[in-house]
Amino acid sequence: MVNGKKSQSLVAGLAANLSENLKDLRRCGHHVSRRATVASVGIQLSGFKRALGDPQSLAALIAQSRKDNDQPYRFPRGVSFDVAVSKQTIAGSEVVVLNSNGEDSQARIIYLIGGAYLVRADKQHWQFLNRLAMTTGCQVIVPLYPLLPQHDFTAAYQFLIQLYTDIYSQVAVSNITLMGDSAGAGLAAGFCEYLGQRGLPQPGNLILLSPWVDVTMSSKLIDRYVEKDVTLDPAGLRHIGRLWAGKADPRDYRVSPLYGDVHPLRRVTVFTGTHEVMYPQTNDFVRKLRHQGVQVDYHIGRGLFHIYPLYDIPEAATALKTIVQTIRQDELPVE
Template sequence: MSKSNIAKIEEAILKFTKPDYMVMQKKVDEFLEKKSQTTEKPVKSIFKSVDFNGMQVFTFGDKKSKNTILFMHGGAYVNEINYQHFLYCYLLSKKLDAYVLAPVYPLAPLHDVNESIEKITELYKSLIDLNTNLILMGDSAGGGFILSFSQYIKTINLTQPDHIITFSPWVDISMSNSPYNDENDPILGEIGLREIGKSWAGNLDTKDYKVSPLFGNVANQAPTLIFAGDNEIFYRDIKLYVEKLEKNDVNVKFITGKGLFHIYPLFPIPEAKKAFKEIKKEIMT
C-alpha cells in the first residue's frame, strides 16, 4: 500500500524543520555545548506529574487500570519529553485501559545512561508491585533505552515486563553500520547522532549493551513488538536487532511502515491508526 497523502505532507514538514545539528559537525558541537550549560527545570505541562525519588514523572489514567505502561520518551537522549509524547500517553491511557507513566529521566550531556538506569530501575520495581499487565514502551532513544533496560534487569534478577513495544528504537548508538543514508530521514542525521551517542554513553563504550542493545544478550526477552519506517536512518540496525531476537527464539513481531519515516506511529496519520490497532492486539493477547 502506498504512503498516505497526509503522511507525505507530514514528512515534508519534518524535512523543512530538520535540526541542523543532526547534519553538521559544527552545529552539533555548539548544540551540546549549549546544552551542557543549561539549568535544569521541571517540565511544564497541563498534564499531572508526581515526584518519584527526585525524578519528575507524568502520569495518565488510573493506577487501578488493567494495564500499566512505562513510557520512555525519545529525543536522542538530549531533548525533553514534548507535547507529542504527552498526547500519545494520554491516548494510550484512554484507549487501552492503562495507567501510563512517563518519567523525565536524566539526559545528556549533563547526565549519562548510568544515572538514568538507576532511577528507572527504582521506578520499575514500584510498578512490578502493582500486579497488572506491565508494558515497557518507548520511541526512538526511549525505545533503545527500554531494550537495553530489559537486558539490564536480568542481571539484577528482576522479572521481565509482560510486553515490550518500541517505535523506531535507537539500537546502536555507536552507529557502526556506516555509511548511513540519512538524506531520506526527515528527522535524524548520522553526524549528530554519533556525537550525541558518545555523550550519552559517558564512560561506557558506545557498543556496551546499556547504550546499544544490539550488542547485548537478548535471550529470554519479553514478547516484543517493534515498528520502524523503511525510510529512516535506523532501519538497517533495527532489522539486525530483530534478526538477533529471532535467532534467540524471542517472540518478536516487526512491522515496517513502507516509505515511512522515523517514529511514524506517533504522528496524526492514517498509518498510525493501523499501528495502534497492532498495539492493542499485542497488549490484549
C-alpha cells in the same frame, strides 16, 4: 534563519523531492498517505536533522539542552489531555502519569520518551500518549529520566530500576508494558537486557518504536538511508551516543542493546520505517531476537519516516490498533 525567498524555495524543493519519492513508492507497489507526506515535509522543515549534522549547530543544541534540562519541565504550549494527568517525583526525577485516577490493579505502560537522550518530550509525544492512554485504558507512566549533557546512561538506569521495582511490586509483571520511541526505545531494550542480567522479571510486553539500538551507528547499510531520512543525521547521533555512554564503551549493551544478551526478553513488538537511518540496525536487532527464540512481532512502515506511529496519520492509526491488541492480548477488529 532563512529569508522569505530562501524559505519558499526550500519548501518548494522539499515538496518536489517528496513528490518524486512518493511516485517511486507507488511504482514499487507501496502507498504512503498524503498526510504522511505532509508530516514528512514538516519534519524536514523543523531543521533537527540539519542541527545534528552540523558541528556548530549540534554544539548549540547541546548548550541549549543544558539550560532547558536544568529547569522544571513544563508541557509545551497547546498540549491538552482527555484523561486525568498528574505529576510525581520519584528518585529525584519527575514522572507524568496519564489515566492517573485509575484503579490500583490497572495495567501499566511505562513509556520512555525519545529525543536523542538530549531533548525533552515535545507536543508530538504528548498528543500520542494522550491517544495511547485513551485507547488502551492503561495507566501510562512517563518518567522524565535524566538526560544529556548533565547525565549519562548510568543516572537513567538508577532511576528506572527504582521506578520499575516499585511498579511491579504493585501489579503483576504481565500487566506491565515497557515502551519507548527512538532513544527511549533503545533505553527500554537495554533496560530489559539489564533486568535479564540481574534475574529480575521482564515486563509482559516490550514495544519499540524506531529503536536506537546501536549508538555507534556502525551498520554498513546506513549510508543508503541517510538521504531518505528527514529526521536524523548519523554523524550527530554518533557524537551524542559517545556522550551518553560516558565512561563506558559505546557498544556496552546498556547503551547499545544490539550487542547485549537478548535471550531473557519476552513478547517484543517493533515498529520502524524504511526511510530512516535506524532501519538497518532495527533489522539486525529483530534478527538477533528471532535467532535467540524471542517472540517478536515486526512491523515495517514502507516509505515511512522515523517514529511514524507518533504522528496523526493513517499509518499511525493502524499501528496504534496493533499496540492496543498487543497490550490487551486479544483480537480487535481491524478496519
